[in-house]
Amino acid sequence: MRNGTRQILDSLIERYPPLFVCKNSIESAFNIFSDCYVNNGKLLICGNGGSAADAEHIVGELMKGFMHKRPISNRDRDAIFANLGENAESHYLINHLQSALPAISLVSHSALMTAFNNDVQPDLVFAQQVYGYGRQEDVVVGLSTSGNSKNVVYAMKIAKAFGLKTVALTGQHGGELKEIVDACICVPANSTPIIQEYHLPVYHVLCMMVESEEYGVKT
Numbered sequence: 001m002r003n004g005t006r007q008i009l010d011s012l013i014e015r016y017p018p019l020f021v022c023k024n025s026i027e028s029a030f031n032i033f034s035d036c037y038v039n040n041g042k043l044l045i046c047g048n049g050g051s052a053a054d055a056e057h058i059v060g061e062l063m064k065g066f067m068h069k070r071p072i073s074n075r076d077r078d079a080i081f082a083n084l085g086e087n088a089e090s091h092y093l094i095n096h097l098q099s100a101l102p103a104i105s106l107v108s109h110s111a112l113m114t115a116f117n118n119d120v121q122p123d124l125v126f127a128q129q130v131y132g133y134g135r136q137e138d139v140v141v142g143l144s145t146s147g148n149s150k151n152v153v154y155a156m157k158i159a160k161a162f163g164l165k166t167v168a169l170t171g172q173h174g175g176e177l178k179e180i181v182d183a184c185i186c187v188p189a190n191s192t193p194i195i196q197e198y199h200l201p202v203y204h205v206l207c208m209m210v211e212s213e214e215y216g217v218k219t
């Protein structure tokens with residue numbers, strides 16, 4: 001981990017001292033995300049209620065520049081010039097497109113979700129998408145304050161069955177998720193809204209850390 005990336009994690013603990021107990025698990029989650037991106041993988045993110053909103057929020061931070069500008073690669077710039085010509089519109093595209101850290105929210109496909117819930121099996125709605133989108137280099141991320149939401153648990157089990165890595169953000173006890181995922185960040189709270197309040201700075205920092213590792217100033 002680069003120095004700048006470690007400082008981001010240290011500053012989280014300075015701002016939220018109770019999160020010290022999560023420092024190792026956050027670092028494990030960061031390592032899993034970093035390996036995923038080095039191997040051209042993507043994150044598949046799910047949760048219910050407030051955690052569904054969090055899943056979408058995480059995708060927003062990763063799929064475009066967050067704390068850093070993310071110019072597209074020279075190879076992609078050359079592809080645009082080669083295929084669209086070197087003109088004002090190509091420069092416009094190159095100047096505004098940003099490199100993504102690929103991530104897909106599994107809570108956002110309303111036609112698929114409503115049809116699957118209505119016609120098939122609601123507790124497998126995330127598992128179905130992990131099965132459909134997932135590749136071995138990908139990581140499934142589940143947010144669950146109880147750690148026991150069946151649809152998130154099944155998503156993790158299908159990930160495990162097909163060799164994908166798994167990361168969960170839960171409350172203090174971790175529930176069933178804690179027993180089955182590769183890294184479980186169990187924030188130190190028991191009540192749903194307070195767990196959710198801790199999840200936000202944790203996932204912000206994880207997004208900052210992976211972005212810093214890839215796009216931060218190289219020292």
Ligand SMILES: O=C(CO)[C@@H](O)[C@H](O)[C@H](O)[C@H](O)COP(=O)(O)O
Binds near residue numbers: 144
């Ligand atoms: O946001 C809230 C309450 O604060 C709720 O929507 C909450 O997210 C829902 O009750 C979820 O279904 C709880 O599921 P989970 O966090 O235990 O997986």
